[in-house]
Amino acid sequence: MLYSRALIPTVKEAPADAANASHTLLVRGGYIRKVGAGMYDFLPLGLRVLKKVEAIVREEMDRSGAQEILMPALLPAEYYKETGRWDLYGDTLFRLKDRKGGEFHLGPTHEEIVTDIARREIKSWRDLPMNLYQIQNKFRDEPRPRGGLLRGREFLMKDAYSFDVSEEAAFDSYETMRKAYCRIFDRMGLVYRMVAADPGAIGGSTSAEFQVLADSGEDAIVACDTCDYAANVEIATVKVKDQTESSEALEEKKKVHTPKxxxxxxxxxxxxxxxERFLKSLVYTTGKDVVMAVVRGDHDVNEIRLARALGVDEVFLATDADVQKATGAAVGFAGPVGFKGKVVVDRAAALVKNAATGANETDHHFTGVNKGRDWDGEVADIRLATSGDPCPNCEGGHLKTYRGIEGGHIFILGTKYSAAMGAMYSDEKQEKKPIVMGCYGIGVSRLVATAIEQNNDADGIKWPMSLAPYHVHLVTIGKEENVHAAAKKIYDELREKGVDVLWDDRDERPGVKFKDADLLGMPLRVTIGAKGLANGNIEVKPRTEPDPKKAELVPVENAVKVLADRVHAALGK
Incomplete structure (x- = not known):
């Protein structure tokens, strides 16, 4: 592509609402433009990247044996009402009515629709296993769309659904998808970890996320420094050292004045x-009940684990007024001693002897507090894992915390949807049984931004070769006829060898061209000028090389082969 003919509207300033590198660089580089909150145009460069992500995903899904379908984005309400998700999704759904008053919504995910296909088309155990996938736009009314493509209200997603005769067979399908996902993320050149995860509103049992490691990631994950254990902190667990045999004498409980x-x-x-000698007490509501969660003073409450311990879908931190009503004290002085409601205590906190804690009286704390003597509660694993915690999976390993961006999520759904919607098959004995399902999602458009969050510097994007809109950014310096002729020859021959080339043929100063090349982030920058040609060379500089003086001189006669070989090697060809 000739730069002079391309729509690449670069800008110097970051968008006012940009909070991360990918949002800033995608807009500055002319890859996307905002249409509305959480909605974006993909301009030519952005669409080329999106299509490359999509192609990798499609190739590996097809390789795994999955079959591509396409389901509507506009869905009748009746399917979500069958499973109860019409109410469960609440304001997240974009709801609308047609001219006849019929209720519809834009699909945030397609479990019900694909289950309807299964109940109509799958009749016998001979039809199974089966895996159907689509690459489709999804719609979710995010209350705070942010981060550019990382959290939008319209986004492109690959969702796959497996259908099996049993839980055991479903795990085989799950493993096939796990391997396919690893190939997808490997081909994209992303550094990632597969971590145990919570299935959320989709439901199911076995669940894992593919977290792309990035300092800007909104998810916290922990991984063992010795074994392969890794999990989202929302569900990660840790070992607790047994302190029951401690010989520490029990102290007398005392109330201490702690003003402000x-x-x-x-x-x-x-x-x-x-x-670590404190009991941190936080008051939560479940919608109808008020409970107190108690963790050690150096720990934090894991709200997902707390909800599970209480047998509810979600818990909410109580308001200041609710805390005052439940404890009789201002926020900051709550404690389990004398608390009238339900108390859930973390395993580590339950073992703290002679603890300090709030006295449920403003400006006062207790010291010398001991569980069993002074207070009691239901013991559960309700704290967030953090760096340095012992690994729950091996001896001697410790957890390390990382930041990550969720790029993919895989689930075993079981019969949650098939049972609710009557998706049955006949087994060998002609007995009707619900189909066992799995669900496998990848945020296709999200990965465009995710790749940038992991691959950028102060000057711009650093695309992995497999995702770059163009493999080579060809820059010509000067107007000499021999410069143009040499560039044209290299440009044409590279394209013949399957190399994508962006040729900056603009009448601009070298500094402007180099700055734009760094911003756009193509993996290889090739500079052709009269001075280099006089010596029989062109200049090749990888975008990953930060020092502008460390460009490599390559003989003109070898340039096409050298460049094509590097591109193909990076692509695994």
């Missing part, structure tokens, strides 16, 4: 007591 000292940090300093 309500945080663990401040009370720890005030009482000269380490945070």
């Amino acid at each position: 000292v309500g945080t663990i940090e401040d009370v720890s300093k005030f009482l000269s007591t380490p945070k």
